[in-house]
Amino acid sequence: MARKVTIRDVAQAAGVSVTTVSQILNNKGERFSPLTRQKVRDARKRLNYVPDFNAQYLIRRSSRTIGVLIPDLGNPFFSQFITGIQNKAMELGYVPLIFGFDNNSQRASQYLEELIKRAADGMIIASDILDTTDIDQTLRANHIPYILLDRSATSVSEGDHLMVNDRDGGRQVAEFLLEQGHRDLAVVMPQQASLNIHKRWEGFETALQSVAGTHIHQIFTSLDKEGGRAAAAKVVKLPNVSAVFAINDEVAMGLYRGLKDCGRQIPDDYSIVGFDDIEIDQYLRPTLTTVHQPTLTLGEQATEMVIARIKSPSKPLQTIKLPVELVVRESTRKI
Known part of the structure; x- marks a missing residue:
């Protein structure tokens, strides 16, 4: 050898x-x-x-590495998020070690342990299936700074906070659909929602509650394309619904296929709004109206915050909330 x-x-x-x-x-x-x-x-x-x-x-006494745990490497949202992490990490002289755990909590825990063994200087964790308390205790005990995204609604991390304004995104969707004349609306989302997904629903529901004559139907499904496709059959059984808020773009893409299978047209039969603004939205037919969140910036900002914490462990805690913006395309219409 x-x-x-x-x-x-x-x-x-x-x-x-x-x-x-x-x-x-x-x-x-x-x-x-x-x-x-x-x-x-x-x-x-x-x-x-x-x-x-x-x-x-x-x-x-530093590995100059950042551990990154991602639930689904195939999700276009996370591919853009990872690009932001890679760009900023390399710029600042760090190497990201990226692991996808396929929404498997056991695998995620194993990767977390391996990153600790390999002396990662900091971590970025996107997960709502890992126990936040365990993460806090394990990483704090090993003096490893970290950022958590998509946290469970039942527990809050002790540390720096980075998020997008999901609640405001839900509000923007509701107000836009009201302006378009829609009063009977459906929301397609998972029943056990992570904190960011719950905030989208909360913003949407709150904006509609004060408007007389509106009706909201929740349709629960998995947070992926297949979940959206399966939800379409439930949407068409709601006789008066004219608009659907898909809680993310993957679900919206599945709805496109499912509604077509049911013989329905977008936007003639249903206006569809998503959330994320992944790149493929502009290539769907019709193009998808959605809430843009700054995914690349989110990855860059998470990396900056972790590295700043590595270099200055005792600095004051930070909370950063990034804005979102509704992007109107062809999948919605006035009625």
């Missing part, structure tokens, strides 16, 4: 000491001449030397 190139090989090739190589490659070689610094960099490139992670960790 071929031997891995070491820092000693680079030092020998450059004709300098191991200490000199270490300082130059760690951007601490200002005291050396430009010629010496260039010799070291040329030797590193020629030998394809990659620094040893464990050795660097022992020197810095």
Whole structure:
């Protein structure tokens, strides 16, 4: 088996000491001449030397890694969220270790433990199935800062808070559909809703409660395309409903297919509004009216907050709420 190139090989090739190589490659070689610094960099490139992670960790006492736990890597929302994390982490000199746990709580717990074993400096966790109290206790005990998204409505994390204004998004949807003349409306959502999903419903329901003559029907289903498709059969059984709020865009996409299977047209028979504004919304026919949330910014902001906490553990706690905006497209109409 071929031997891995070491820092000693680079030092020998450059004709300098191991200490000199270490300082130059760690951007601490200002005291050396430009010629010496260039010799070291040329030797590193020629030998394809990659620094040893464990050795660097022992020197810095930091892995410069961020653990990221995502429930569904196939969800377009999370792919954009991850892009934001990657962009900001690399910009700030950290490497994200990204794990998708397929909404499996046992797998998520295993990945959490593995990230702790691998000395992740901080974590970003998007989950409503992990027990928040356990996460708080486990990560605090190991002095690992973290950001939780999609938290359970029954427990609140002790730490920095980052969220989008889901409640306001639900309000915007309700007010828009009222302006369009809709009074009999359905909401398609999971029965056991995470905190962010519950806030969308809460904002929607509150905005409609004070308007006489409105009726809201809740249709419970899974939070994915198949759930939306299955919900369509229940929507068509509600005789007066003219508009449907799909609690996220994945559900809305499923509704498109399900309503078509039922022989219904969008927006002629039903106005449809989603939530997220994933990229494919602009390519659906008709294009989807939805609430835009700044997913890329959410990933970047979560990364910035975790790294700031890594560098300054005692700084005051932060709470950041990002705004959302309704984007009107072709899937809705006035009646």
